[in-house]
Amino acid sequence: MKKITLVILLIFSMSCKNEKQNTEIQDSPKKVEQKDSFVLKINAVVEYDDKFVLHYLDDGQKNITTENSVTVQVSGSDQPQELRFQIKEEILPTRLFLSFGNDERQQKINFLTTELSYGDELISIEKEKFIQYFIPNQYVIYDNESITATTKIIGDQYKPRFDSRELLIDRIYLKF
Template sequence: MKIKVIAASFFLTLALVSCKKEDKKEVAAPAEEVKANTFDVTVELVIKKDDELILFYKDPSINYFDEKNTVYYGLKGKQEAQTVIFSIPEGVIPNDIRFDISSKKDQEPVKINAITLSFEGRTFRVDQKDLLKYFTPNEFIAFDETSSTATFLPKGDQYDPIFNTKPAIYIALEKVSGVKL
């Protein structure tokens, strides 16, 4: 009789454990998160020291670049080329951008290989040979067009190396965004 009770208890326990395992199998896996459809600015460059790069952007509701409309990207310096992707927040279509290429006064020269604008599968690539057609360096940058290298020129305590856009980039922004700006 004892053996029948033990055997019955064993089978009852086994049945309960099996049911619990089956319940666990029926739990649905969480749905994969849908990624935002953002306007991206990708910069391919060689930057040898750690730094923080900044992309400022404007949309038609903004008349000037401000701290609120920025994307920061901290990166580690390397001897080889790196890719930096600035993703502008979802729902914002830029009509102008500004690229702050360094925040470190002791940064070595930076070589820019390409800048690519992309949105919803449309892209526009600015190769190094065409960089000055679309962007202009400010007074804190000496830019060698042949090598596509930016050397930085601090002026006393001031240091703010920036690539501003030229009017030619606005046509590219319209084509990539699919929106008349």
């Protein structure tokens, strides 16, 4: 009789322990939260190998830092390719700076489409309107007809870059 009671108590305690474990498993979260992130995608023909860096300013920032940048290596090609820059989660930039420049100190880029997204929201920029949202610096010659940027050297300096215009920043804040 003692053995039967002991076996029943053992079975009962094991079943209670299993129920407790099942309850803990059911109470734990099953979904991993997906946070929003800012993504800039540029579809372009990039003639020469290059390193593109998207620098961005966050609220209150005034200077460009390497911490606030995303780098994409590009192989030169006569075929369109996507340059995809994804900024850290839940950061909405206040300014964008797209810099590039290779060792050969020459580059030709034909911009096709540009998209900015944050979460489920999307801003599409047609190729003809790229220049309305991004302004080239003095090291870039931009041809409006062919929608092509060609770099140039000034003195011994070579620092080609596109900066976001106020129009783009305004659209970012209105949309996202």
